[in-house]
Amino acid sequence: MSTEPFLVLSALLFTIGAFGVLIRRNAIVVFMCVELMLNAANLAFVTFARHHGNLDGQIAAFFVMVVAAAEVVVGLAIIVTIFRTRRSASVDDASLLKY
Amino acid sequence: MSVVGLLFLLMGAMAVGSALLVVTTARLVHSALWLVVTLGALAGCYLLLGAEFVAWVQILIYVGAVVVLLLFALMLTRAPTGVQTGLTTGNRVVAAATAGVVGLVLVTVVVAGFGGARVSVDEESVGSATSMGDAIFRHWVLPFEVLSVLLLAALVGAIVLSRGRASSGEETP
Numbered sequence: 001m002s003t004e005p006f007l008v009l010s011a012l013l014f015t016i017g018a019f020g021v022l023i024r025r026n027a028i029v030v031f032m033c034v035e036l037m038l039n040a041a042n043l044a045f046v047t048f049a050r051h052h053g054n055l056d057g058q059i060a061a062f063f064v065m066v067v068a069a070a071e072v073v074v075g076l077a078i079i080v081t082i083f084r085t086r087r088s089a090s091v092d093d094a095s096l097l098k099y
Numbered sequence: 100m101s102v103v104g105l106l107f108l109l110m111g112a113m114a115v116g117s118a119l120l121v122v123t124t125a126r127l128v129h130s131a132l133w134l135v136v137t138l139g140a141l142a143g144c145y146l147l148l149g150a151e152f153v154a155w156v157q158i159l160i161y162v163g164a165v166v167v168l169l170l171f172a173l174m175l176t177r178a179p180t181g182v183q184t185g186l187t188t189g190n191r192v193v194a195a196a197t198a199g200v201v202g203l204v205l206v207t208v209v210v211a212g213f214g215g216a217r218v219s220v221d222e223e224s225v226g227s228a229t230s231m232g233d234a235i236f237r238h239w240v241l242p243f244e245v246l247s248v249l250l251l252a253a254l255v256g257a258i259v260l261s262r263g264r265a266s267s268g269e270e271t272p
Contacts, residue, residue, distance in 0.1 A: 001101065001103055001104055001107070001217070002215070002216060002217050003213050003216040003217065004209065004210060004213060004214065004216070005107060005111065006107070006144065006148065007209040007213060008206055008209060008210070009111045009114065009115070009144070010209075011202060011205035011206045011209055012115055012202065012206075013114060013115065013118055013137075013141075014201070014202075014205060015198050015199070015201055015202030015205065016115070016118045016119060016121075016122055016198075017118070017122075018197070018198045018201055019122060019194055019195065019197075019198035020121065020122035022188075022190070022193075022194035022197060022198065023122070023187045023188055023190070023191055023194045024122070024186065024187060024188075025185070025186055025187060025188055026127055026178070026186065028127070028131075028169060028172050028173055028176065028178070029121075029127060029130050029186075031169065032121055032130060032131065032134050032169060033121070033122060035134065035161070035165065036118055036121065036134070036137065039137070039138065039141050039161075042141075042153075042157075043141060043144060043145075046144075046145050046148050046150045046153055046226075047148060049148075049150065049226070050148045050149060050150070050225075051213070051216055053225070055225065055226060055230060055231060055234045056234075058150045058152070058153050058226045058231065059231065059234055059235060059239055061150070061153050062152070062153055062156060062231070062235075063242060063246060065153075065156055065157065065160050065161070066160070066246050066249075066250065067246070067249065068160075068165070069160050069164060069165060069250075070249055070250055070252075070253035071253075072165050072168055072169070073168070073253050073254070073256075073257045074253050074256050074257055074260070076168060076169070076171075076172040076257075077256070077257040077260035077261045078260060079172060079176065080172060080175050080176065080261055081260050081261060083175070083176040083177075089176040089178065092188070
């Protein structure tokens with residue numbers, strides 16, 4: 001089987017994630033879309049690992065997953081803190097630095 | 100078409116369809132649940148590519164921990180469970196155009212760069228836990244240790260951030 005379909009799937013998922021980040025208002029759903037993009041990158045890593053016949057890409061994907069878990073923990077703590085002070089989880093309301 | 104190709108088609112269709120639902124559904128909790136389907140389908144793709152360990156880590160970390168955390172955050176921010184309006188911003192057209200261009204560029208680059216490349220999916224699994232452990236602790240020890248420090252920092256950061264205002268006010272008047 002050729003490498004191409006896996007990479008095209010990865011590109012499609014990345015595109016869908018980017019679209020979601022751009023259109024959704026709820027900060028947590030934006031987070032889910034970021035996770036989609038990270039997973040698309042992971043799929044590309046694993047595909048290239050298979051393509052080159054070594055394990056480095058799989059290890060990179062593993063590291064990305066762990067960093068993503070740390071990122072989710074801190075990000076959600078920030079979102080919950082913003083919700084506590086401003087009573088809203090919408091990214092449009094977090095415009096404190098705008099003016 | 101081979102069995103692997105058929106399975107890939109199935110997993111890919113599942114992943115793309117549920118990812119679209121994550122982005123477009125009008126119920127916030129459903130969006131998290133569709134994310135589970137996407138991540139599971141991706142884990143299936145990893146298995147097809149022989150990355151057994153990565154697939155199990157995907158299930159454990161993403162489906163087991165990250166999605167549960169997201170659901171908890173949805174509950175903590177009092178997200179309504181019903182159908183909602185006004186979930187998307189007004190710049191839908193610009194966003195679609197941007198995402199479309201990104202997708203076009205990515206697909207073009209991938210097809211141009213790896214058009215005829217083949218992977219052999221017949222040989223035995225290369226990414227078993229044994230070989231991954233060997234590779235991590237033989238060649239990637241330093242990044243692994245740095246990662247443990249990063250996780251500790253994230254843990255401390257999350258605790259500091261999510262402490263209530265009252266308790267932090269006592270310590271730093």
